[in-house]
Amino acid sequence: GERIRTPLVSLMFWNGDNLMTGQNKFRRFLLAHHSRQLDGKFAEYPYASGFALPGPEPCTENGCLTEEMAIAMARRHKQFNLVPEVFWLDAGWYTDSGAPVYDWCDCVGTWTPDTTRFPNGLRPLSDEAHRLGARFLLWFEPERVAVGSQIAEEHPEWLLKRSNDPNNLLFDLGNPEALNWMCEHIGDLIEKNGIDYYRQDFNMHISPYWAEADEPDRVGIHEIRHVEGLYAYWDYLRERFPGLLIDNCAGGGRRLDLETMSRSAPLWRTDYSYGEVNGYQCHTYGLNFYLPIHGTGLYKTDPYSVRSALGSAAVLNWKLNVLEGSIADMQQIIAQYKELRPYYYEDYYPLTGTARELTFDNAWLAYQMHRPSDQSGIVVAFRRKDNQQGSIRVQLRGVDPAKTYRVLNDNDGTVTTRSGAELAEGTELRRIAEEKGLMLGGAPDTFLGAGIQTCKKLIDDGFIGRPVGASGFMM
DSSP: OOOOOEEEEEEEOOSSOOHHHHHHHHHHHHHHHHHHTTTTTOOOOOOOEEEEOOSSSSSOOTOOOOOOHHHHHHHHHTTOOOOOOOOOOOSOTTTTTTTTTGGGGGGGGSSBBBBTTTTTTTTHHHHHHHHOEEEEEEEEOTEETTTTTHHHHGGGGEEETTTTTTTEEEOOOOOOOHHHHHHHHHHHHHHHHHHHHHEEEEOOOOHHHHHSOOOOTTTTTTHHHHHHHHHHHHHHHHHHHOOOOOOOOTTTTTOOOHHHHOOOSSOOOSSSSOOOOOHHHHHHHHHHTTOOOOEEEEESSSSHHHHOOSSEEEOOOOOOSSSOOOHHHHHHHHHHHHHHGGGSSSEEEEESOOOGGGGGGTTTEEEEEEEEETEEEEEEEEEEETTTOOEEEEEOOOOTTEEEEEEETTTTTOOEEEEEHHHOOOEEEOOOOOGGGOTTTTEEEEESSSSSSSEEEEEEEEESSSSSSSSSOOO
């Protein structure tokens, strides 16, 4: 008389000579049927920016942040014309995370705002974000419970233990009573504090907790019930708040299955070394085969770092309280990102293979985002610092051989016209000359144009899409 459900599996069959034709059909399928939908179409995920940066000691993450500091930082974004689409408040806003623990990690399980630092709750922060024309994101980690937290003290019967990790407890979403409490408790907090984005992290190895809790003849039942509960929890939040968007982190991109993608998107796709450009490039190159929507953090303002982090979502981590980077550069980067983001929603083509060699410092890495909707596209290419090859030849995909395209090299502003047949046969990407001033010495080269090359189909005397120069960056 017992019933369980298993994970949703999709098998998509395709026959043909070009692997990427099948992959792009899968990307379109994911956007149409397994991505968060709002108003009848997939939800566009944002570029976001935080209220503050970690520290100072002894605080970690946002453990030192106060209501006054957060509002002041939001207004500084407005002062510099850098207001993001979403203001992002990560870990460290809840009770004990500022004092006495001073560590966001060791006090999860008490999901109430720290009344010392946020005496009015988090509503003043969301109100300020909304006043500035942005939305408000808040971080949670509901499944991990620290010893001594509210849940651990009041409801130990809802927790699973692991014998060799006494400090971390697992909130059992497979327990109906526990699940109902979490739904209502977090739902009430979201409503009371005006939260638009719900961010769920998860920083523990979960399988050993299930294994210790299972009886010998019921191996797997705690995992099944927990995952059923997780989906039910998210579905409750989505039903109660129809406009709510869910950011799925899980220690950085560790829950990228079909069902979580149907309900959420990974705005922070990895906890791999923050800002390391080769890793960023490889993550984009690989994930784009399958996932149209994913994002990562951006820490610097130089073109190589910015282009390494391009994608369908972004998290800006610029310091606005110290002299670090140019405000004008930051403004331009945001404008550039808004121009380029729509390209990541359509077709993807890797241009330099799928070999492991792409991880090394002596590689060229290049990919193309193509929009069949208006026959435009971009090419992003990187010549890494140890590469001695001055150029590389790539074959653009998705172009119509019978049409003529306008190609912009965004590094130097030059525009040429090429037939689709020429572009498909081979296009040479050349290294940036040092005198251009974009990258000097042994630094890597990046291409945004012949490197991101924007192609526009010519029809009579006009162009489909935006005219060249409309934004001063990319049309």
